[in-house]
Amino acid sequence: MKKKLKYEPIRNNFSNLRELSRKLKSIQKAAFRRKYGNLLGLLELDIEMDIVTALAQYYDSSMRCFLFQDFQLIPTIEEYEQILDLPLGGGIPYRHCEQHSSILTISSITKIPQDVLKSRLISVRNTRGFSQRFLEAHLLQLSIKEDWETFIDVLALILYGTLLFPYSNDYVSMLLLIYLWL
Amino acid sequence: MRTRSENPVTRVLADTYLALDLCYERKVKKMLCSVHVLYVWLMARISDNILGVKCSIELVTRKKLDKRSRKDWALFVAGLNQKNIVWQPSWQQRSKLIYSCEGFPNVPLM
Numbered sequence: 575m576k577k578k579l580k581y582e583p584i585r586n587n588f589s590n591l592r593e594l595s596r597k598l599k600s601i602q603k604a605a606f607r608r609k610y611g612n613l614l615g616l617l618e619l620d621i622e623m624d625i626v627t628a629l630a631q632y633y634d635s636s637m638r639c640f641l642f643q644d645f646q647l648i649p650t651i652e653e654y655e656q657i658l659d660l661p662l663g664g665g666i667p668y669r670h671c672e673q674h675s676s677i678l679t680i681s682s683i684t685k686i687p688q689d690v691l692k693s694r695l696i697s698v699r700n701t702r703g704f705s706q707r708f709l710e711a712h713l714l715q716l717s718i719k720e721d722w723e724t725f726i727d728v729l730a731l732i733l734y735g736t737l738l739f740p741y742s743n744d745y746v747s748m749l750l751l752i753y754l755w756l
Numbered sequence: 757m758r759t760r761s762e763n764p765v766t767r768v769l770a771d772t773y774l775a776l777d778l779c780y781e782r783k784v785k786k787m788l789c790s791v792h793v794l795y796v797w798l799m800a801r802i803s804d805n806i807l808g809v810k811c812s813i814e815l816v817t818r819k820k821l822d823k824r825s826r827k828d829w830a831l832f833v834a835g836l837n838q839k840n841i842v843w844q845p846s847w848q849q850r851s852k853l854i855y856s857c858e859g860f861p862n863v864p865l866m
Contacts (some may be wrong), residue, residue, distance in 0.1 A: 581779050583787040604844070616792040624826040626791055628833040629798055633779040638773065645838040649797045654769045657796045662763050738768055738790050 583623060585739040591736075592617055592709050595729060597717045602726065611732045612659035616737060670695050674702055675751040683727050686712060696745070703747040706736055768793055798846040804835065 595614055598606065606614060632640045639648040655661055679693075683689045694708050708734050716725040735746025768790050775789035780783040825833070 582785055583791045584783050616796070619795065620821075621791060621793055621795050622824075623791070623830070624794065624824070624829040625798065625821070625833065626795055627826070628830045629794075630776060630787070631778060631830070633776040633780055634834065642836050642841075643834075645841065647801065647841065649769060649772065649794065651766060651769055654765050654793060655796055655801075657793050658765055658801075660765050662761055662765055692820045711847050729843075734764070737792055738764060739771065740788060740790065 579726050581627050583626065584743055586706065586736040586740060586743060588617060588736070591713075591729070591732060594710065594713050594717060598722065598725070602722050606726050606730070607659070609726065610660075610733075612657065613730065613733045614693060614735065616658075652670045674748045680731075680748065680751070684709075684712060684731065685716075685721070685722075685724050698747065701741065701747040703735065703741070703745055703749070703750045706732060706744045706746055709746055801842050802840075 591637070595617060603614060629640065632642055634641045637646065639646045651662070677688050677691050680686070681691055684691075686706075694700050694704055696705060699705070709728065713725060713728050713732065716728060731751060732746055734751060735741070738748070739750040741747040741749075771789040772794055775787050778784045779787060
């Protein structure tokens with residue numbers, strides 16, 4: 575038996591986001607799903623982290639799969655498509671890209687003025703981004719103003735940064751938001 | 757101006773492999789990938805013996821696991837074998853499966 579691997583996932587706090595997402599009416603939730611897939615379903619998950627840690631012990635780097643006692647298993651693109659409910663068909667496929675979204679783009683999507691965004695920029699390990707709390711506060715404001723169209727996009731932006739592409743605690747990197755908006 | 761951009765699916769999967777690799781090589785301790793998606797994937801594979809239902813993705817996202825200790829989960833995963841794993845979850849509607857290459861089973865795909 576090999577030595578146990580140390581393994582700690584980023585533990586982002588999703589309670590605020592869950593609460594805020596419940597403000598959406600079912601028609602708005604449907605609109606969210608059409609645009610961003612199953613992110614709201616994933617947000618509701620209560621993850622038993624210990625089973626994921628247990629699973630990770632069986633990953634074999636040379637075989638690129640999980641090696642169990644008498645079988646091997648790997649997650650596939652098809653399964654991930656279905657879990658995320660974002661079919662690849664017709665979409666632009668993966669392109670390696672290490673490019674930050676521009677402040678201008680983020681500003682036009684979130685409706686946060688550019689100078690405010692600039693003043694709230696933080697950087698973590700060679701990336702720039704914003705704190706989750708700052709964006710959540712903005713999300714709350716949008717819900718008060720009942721600007722649901724922007725609300726949906728900002729909610730997706732935070733979920734991309736924390737749930738799909740976690741980078742650091744309480745941090746939404748601008749690096750991968752390119753998947754949302756070019 | 758807004759354009760619908762790239763599909764994140766392949767990147768999410770690639771990040772999962774990268775994170776598992778980096779953890780395996782003990783380069784980092786932090787798991788920088790979507791644990792949520794990996795978790796749903798795993799649940800779908802073990803749903804028959806853990807949730808007692810044929811699993812759909814919606815069910816996985818709604819159903820909570822019973823609380824077990826870390827040691828119990830480790831034992832549970834260690835006890836997985838080809839008889840109690842779900843090979844094709846019912847929500848995966850795929851008609852074509854590759855299970856061998858010209859009579860050779862167990863050919864690595866990558």
